[in-house]
Structure formats: C-alpha cells, structure tokens
Amino acid sequence: AQSVAQPEDQVNVAEGNPLTVKCTYSVSGNPYLFWYVQYPNRGLQFLLKYITGDNLVKGSYGFEAEFNKSQTSFHLKKPSALVSDSALYFCAVRDGVNTGFQKLVFGTGTRLLVSP
C-alpha cells in the first residue's frame, strides 16, 4: 500500500532564508509524486510533480523538489522564502503501477510559517 510521511508538523523560517519541507514515501511500483499547497478555507493548489526524468523538479512560485529514489524522499525547497508562502503543504503519491487510477495518498501536511 502507498504511504507518505511528512515528519514535521510545522516549519518556521525567516523571510529571505531557504526553506525545506520534508516528504518520504512508500509505494510498490514507480512513484508519481506531487506537492500541493492549501491556504485557509481554500482547496489544494498544485505546485509541482515528479513522474519521470530529472530528479530536480521545478514548479510554481519558485518552488522546486528533489526526488531521491534511494532515500525514497521528495523534499520541497525554495531558495528564498516569502511571508506569502505561509500555508499548509501536502505531499502526495500515486502508485504508478496501477496506471489509470487517480487515487492520491496524502501526507498529514506541514504548516510553513515564514516570519518577516
């Protein structure tokens, strides 16, 4: 069965500093990995995905993520944090073996707080 772990409930970072939000996964086949962000009382907003190819994936709003197969990790990163990045971030995995099924398994979420 697929699973995702986000070990940090909250990450605090000062504006202008780099940020990292951690994610590890478990899946039986090749993983399809995603990052989403959620602002208060809103739905999930897609940031980036890894399907295949380069291990460093670039996404929206300056975010990027590094896929590491040996460590089964997919950490979200940004070189310089903004106060407006403060939100709830979710990592998700879809099992690539059962292609055609769009079931996403989400982590518990990490709250990012960027201080001015």
Add this chain to the structure above:
Amino acid sequence: KAGVTQTPRYLIKTRGQQVTLSCSPISGHRSVSWYQQTPGQGLQFLFEYFSETQRNKGNFPGRFSGRQFSNSRSEMNVSTLELGDSALYLCASSERDNTEAFFGQGTRLTVV
C-alpha cells in the same frame, strides 16, 4: 479555462439527513476524484470516476456514493448524515492518466 467548480461552498445539515454535492471539472477533463478532509483524519480518498464509471473507491461506508454524468460533471451523495461526516469535501479533475489533479475550492459540510 475555468477551474474546478464545487457547489455549494457551505452546507449545514442535521443528523440523519442526506446531502448532494456537485463538482464541475475543468473543461476536457474526464477524471473526477473526491476527497474528504478533516482535522483528525487528514485528506482521504473517497472515489474516482472516469467516463461515467467508478474506477476506484476508498474505504468509506456505503452511505457515501457518487456518480458522473456524460458531460463529466460529478455528484457525491451522503445519506443518513452523522456528526463525523462534518468535513471539507474536495473534488479534483485530471485531463488524462498520469497527470496532476486540479482541485476545487471544496464544500464545507457541517452536520449538527
């Protein structure tokens, strides 16, 4: 293109009642998935529809059901509502397999 549209945005229902939530996917998207989000359980998959067929179902009781119409619009129904059904219900659509899902704003259901 317009995004995923969910209606209504907010609902208050009484225990024992039933409720229907609606989702209009992005134009051209044929896959629609539903998720329940609660503080205690997080985001949980309910079911996925593709071309009017349910392809996958999460671990929820039979009180939770859904359907998809020929225009890809989807509805989900919850019968005999319980207090624990209070949640944010999110709908997502995908253009094709192996692509990202785009989410709507959600329907906030409160059961009293």
